[in-house]
Amino acid sequence: xxxxxxxxxxxxxxxxxxxxxxxxxxxxxxxxxxxxxxxxxxxxxxxxxxxxxxxxxxxxxxxxxxxxxxxxxxxxxxxxxxxxxxxxxxxxxxxxxxxxxxxxxxxxxxxxxxxxxxxxxxxxxxxxxxxxxxxxxxxxxxxxxxxxxxxx
Amino acid sequence: xxxxxxxxxxxxxxxxxxxxxxxxxxxxxxxxxxxxxxxxxxxxxxxxxxxxxxxxxxxxxxxxxxxxxxxxxxxxxxxxxxxxxxxxxxxxxxxxxxxxxxxxxxxxxxxxxxxxxxxxxxxxxxxxxxxxxxxxxxxxxxxxxxxxxxxx
DNA sequence: CCTGAAAAATTATTCGC
DNA sequence: GCGAATAATTTTTCAGG
Numbered sequence: 244x245x246x247x248x249x250x251x252x253x254x255x256x257x258x259x260x261x262x263x264x265x266x267x268x269x270x271x272x273x274x275x276x277x278x279x280x281x282x283x284x285x286x287x288x289x290x291x292x293x294x295x296x297x298x299x300x301x302x303x304x305x306x307x308x309x310x311x312x313x314x315x316x317x318x319x320x321x322x323x324x325x326x327x328x329x330x331x332x333x334x335x336x337x338x339x340x341x342x343x344x345x346x347x348x349x350x351x352x353x354x355x356x357x358x359x360x361x362x363x364x365x366x367x368x369x370x371x372x373x374x375x376x377x378x379x380x381x382x383x384x385x386x387x388x389x390x391x392x393x394x395x
Numbered sequence: 396x397x398x399x400x401x402x403x404x405x406x407x408x409x410x411x412x413x414x415x416x417x418x419x420x421x422x423x424x425x426x427x428x429x430x431x432x433x434x435x436x437x438x439x440x441x442x443x444x445x446x447x448x449x450x451x452x453x454x455x456x457x458x459x460x461x462x463x464x465x466x467x468x469x470x471x472x473x474x475x476x477x478x479x480x481x482x483x484x485x486x487x488x489x490x491x492x493x494x495x496x497x498x499x500x501x502x503x504x505x506x507x508x509x510x511x512x513x514x515x516x517x518x519x520x521x522x523x524x525x526x527x528x529x530x531x532x533x534x535x536x537x538x539x540x541x542x543x544x545x546x547x
Numbered sequence: 548c549c550t551g552a553a554a555a556a557t558t559a560t561t562c563g564c
Numbered sequence: 565g566c567g568a569a570t571a572a573t574t575t576t577t578c579a580g581g
Contacts, residue, residue: 246456254449254451257448257449258448258449258451259446259448260446260447260448261413261414261447261448261449262413262414262447264557264558264559265558265559266557266558266559274565274566275565275566275567276558276559276560276566276567277560277561277565277566277567278565278566280559280560281565289455290452290455291451291452291455291456292449292450292451292452293450293451293452293455294411294412294449294450295412295413295414295447295448295449295450296409296410296411296412296413296447296448296449296450296544297406297409297410297413297444297446297447297448298444298445298446298447298448299406299410299443299444299445299545299547300442300443300444300445301545303441303442303443303445304398304443304545304547306545309493311493311495311502328537328539331539331540332539332540335543335546336546337540337543338540338542338543338545339540339541339542339543340538340539340540341461341463341535341536341537341538341539342535342536342537342539343463343533343534343535343536344533344534344535344536345533345534346533349539350463350533350535354545381495381496381497381498381502382495382496382497383493383494383495383496383502384493384494384495384496385480385493385494386492386493387480387483387484387492387493387494387501388483388484388489388490388491388492389491390490390491390542391487391489391490391491392448393451393453393456393458393490393506394487394488394506395451395456416573416574416575417574417575418573418574418575426549426550427549427550427551428550428551428574428575428576429548429549429550429551429576429577430548430549430550432575432576433548
């Protein structure tokens, strides 16, 4: 079940507006409602469309402070990695976390109200993660691109 | 117009499901439809709710390769920064971009099909950005947390 | 500022082609 | 995949507390 041009066109539309009606979506992609509804349902079922979400404004919520953290672990055995992964997923302020090939082990994106708040998160939560050897923090001064759509 | 507990509750619901009806949303937050609809509209207007988006699965789309890039500029005059910002926003594969305080100037998150594809993006697009002095790349081996909701 | 119900509009579904 | 008819929901409106 490869995606054709119309599927990609549907994905672009729902990425821009998740609340679009099937009627309007059909009009935009140039097909009638029946097949468009079927295509959307198929992509929901297959998981290509993972969710529909409201995107909130960090700035309006007073959560515009972003810090990236490099986190190195004491050891990188499978068990240690799994323990860290499970624990970091519990921290609400960690917006993204990737295991990195190279000098450090993990890269975390932390969202906070301000740098004082970040300090608390770092001290109370990140440093308390299992197996952390050391961390380095990089403060963002400006969000140039925040959460772009996936290009399909 | 500060947000009260019910507003935050609404935000949590719509972050989880953007396609929820006002009827169902009202039931969940324990209020009738009228005020819930008004609150949602107010938060859309004020920009707290910035958009409604379908979240696609990078893996299902064959776009699971993530690379972080540190980019240093030749000079950091206001004009140079603005030129870089404007140009980087044109690159579809750059999912996030923050200006960083510290050793390097920018941190970019680049999404690609695979490392070969990344190499093309780096060579053709990132290196061609105005004023780039040097770059360092960090390949993600595993996505531990990808696009978490904002905690409200 | 909220409730609840009636009315109006829109949307999704079904089905023959 | 189309298009019309049907059925179901949803949004809107409004009187009242």
